[in-house]
Amino acid sequence: MSAAVRPTNDPLFHHWMPFTANQQFLEQPRLIARAEGVYYYNTRGEKLLDGSSGLYCIPLGHGRREIREAVAKQMEELDYAPPFQYGVPVAFRLATEVAQMLPAGLNRVFFSCSGSEAAETALKMAIQYHRARGEGQRTRFVGRERGYHGVNFGGWSVGGMVANRRAFGVGLPGVSHLRHTHIKENNFQMGEGECGADLADDLERFVNLHGADTIAACIVEPIAGSTGILVPPKGYLKRLREICTKHGILLIFDEVITGFGRTGEAFAAQTFGVTPDIVTMAKAITNGSIPMAAVAVKEEIQQAILETAPPNSIEFAHGYTYSAHPAACAAGLATLKIYREEDTFNRVKALAPAFLEQVGSFKGMPDVIDTRGFGLLGAVELAPKGKPGERGFKILCKAFENGLVLRSAGDNLVLAPPFVATPDQISEMLDILRKLIKES
Numbered sequence: 001m002s003a004a005v006r007p008t009n010d011p012l013f014h015h016w017m018p019f020t021a022n023q024q025f026l027e028q029p030r031l032i033a034r035a036e037g038v039y040y041y042n043t044r045g046e047k048l049l050d051g052s053s054g055l056y057c058i059p060l061g062h063g064r065r066e067i068r069e070a071v072a073k074q075m076e077e078l079d080y081a082p083p084f085q086y087g088v089p090v091a092f093r094l095a096t097e098v099a100q101m102l103p104a105g106l107n108r109v110f111f112s113c114s115g116s117e118a119a120e121t122a123l124k125m126a127i128q129y130h131r132a133r134g135e136g137q138r139t140r141f142v143g144r145e146r147g148y149h150g151v152n153f154g155g156w157s158v159g160g161m162v163a164n165r166r167a168f169g170v171g172l173p174g175v176s177h178l179r180h181t182h183i184k185e186n187n188f189q190m191g192e193g194e195c196g197a198d199l200a201d202d203l204e205r206f207v208n209l210h211g212a213d214t215i216a217a218c219i220v221e222p223i224a225g226s227t228g229i230l231v232p233p234k235g236y237l238k239r240l241r242e243i244c245t246k247h248g249i250l251l252i253f254d255e256v257i258t259g260f261g262r263t264g265e266a267f268a269a270q271t272f273g274v275t276p277d278i279v280t281m282a283k284a285i286t287n288g289s290i291p292m293a294a295v296a297v298k299e300e301i302q303q304a305i306l307e308t309a310p311p312n313s314i315e316f317a318h319g320y321t322y323s324a325h326p327a328a329c330a331a332g333l334a335t336l337k338i339y340r341e342e343d344t345f346n347r348v349k350a351l352a353p354a355f356l357e358q359v360g361s362f363k364g365m366p367d368v369i370d371t372r373g374f375g376l377l378g379a380v381e382l383a384p385k386g387k388p389g390e391r392g393f394k395i396l397c398k399a400f401e402n403g404l405v406l407r408s409a410g411d412n413l414v415l416a417p418p419f420v421a422t423p424d425q426i427s428e429m430l431d432i433l434r435k436l437i438k439e440s
């Protein structure tokens with residue numbers, strides 16, 4: 001039954017779902033009623049493995065008691081206070097702990113409520129930073145094809161996901177896109193590909209075309225997640241860093257997926273040994289329990305903005321009603337404590353080789369045209385059957401009936417197991433996927 005003819009007393013009628021095939025969903029609802037550890041339960045009480053850590057946001061598994069209790073305690077003590085011109089102690093504590101996890105120098109932390117808001121925040125900071133230094137003409141941005149930086153106007157403009165751009169007009173002016181880094185020479189290479197570092201030189205071309213002194217920032221995900229786990233070629237991020245430094249362009253890493261351990265270190269910046277000027281993060285900062293995101297910047301970026309403002313004025317005219325919400329900060333602090341106490345990121349390092357080997361073993365199966373991965377992120381790409389993306393979506397639907405929740409990005413099937421999953425649970429996820437691909 002199409003959405004239009006569904007009766008209004010149908011319990012599924014009113015909710016317009018995000019990034020969902022709404023009409024198809026009504027025909028085949030995929031309702032999740034409960035979750036615990038690495039399992040979801042559907043409305044019939046049947047178990048499903050969480051193969052994608054929610055949306056990459058629940059690395060510690062569902063229903064962590066420590067986080068729940070910290071949030072409840074915080075809500076009893078202080079449920080809300082205005083974040084504009086007032087502060088809450090938990091926010092300062094969380095900012096300090098986040099700064100301690102980042103590469104040295106990235107030590108000023110601004111909170112928002114979603115990854116999309118973090119991207120907007122980062123872009124605006126970049127523009128104001130240059131303005132504060134007398135380079136107000138630097139207003140251009142460089143993003144990348146197949147990048148994802150959320151759904152708000154700045155984020156989708158610098159992003160490179162065609163479907164997310166097409167319906168919404170022209171977006172921000174002055175945006176250029178680097179070519180993406182998914183090249184056939186690197187097919188079936190798990191980890192960083194050998195070829196393609198020179199794709200970073202696209203940035204030099206934009207410098208030549210527009211003038212370095214017009215470009216505010218270059219924003220990339222260290223590993224592009226939402227278009228199917230595009231791992232950077234060896235040396236690519238370093239090259240991008242060098243070009244940015246040479247031309248005074250700020251380098252922004254969007255670590256909304258890679259932040260907090262997904263690559264085996266706290267941030268991909270550390271894993272790849274490249275320090276950006278600004279880092280955005282979200283998702284795993286609260287283990288997905290309460291919406292929260294953050295932008296960390298180098299001290300000198302904040303200082304430039306603060307120092308040029310008149311006394312007693314608001315230096316950065318930006319913020320959200322729920323920036324640094326006390327409950328989210330409490331969830332964040334409890335989450336980071338577990339990461340430390342359970343040595344979670346080293347667990348990722350221990351699990352990753354076998355996981356990646358298993359993802360790589362899909363090579364040779366009929367219609368598998370690529371396998372990729374890094375840390376606990378893995379993708380299997382299939383040749384399309386019918387319209388591009390149709391096969392991937394069918395497998396996502398089938399997986400739900402077969403006890404697995406995963407991500408599909410076009411015809412890429414993506415697994416991002418929770419860090420607390422056991423090797424057997426991870427193998428089970430891959431076994432289900434293998435069976436579904438064979439049947440597809």
Ligand SMILES: Cc1ncc(COP(=O)(O)O)c(C=O)c1O
Binds near residue numbers: 149257
């Ligand atoms: C790299 C990246 N940036 C930004 C976002 C947007 O985050 P949110 O959905 O919290 O707005 C996402 C979401 O998946 C993401 O993967």
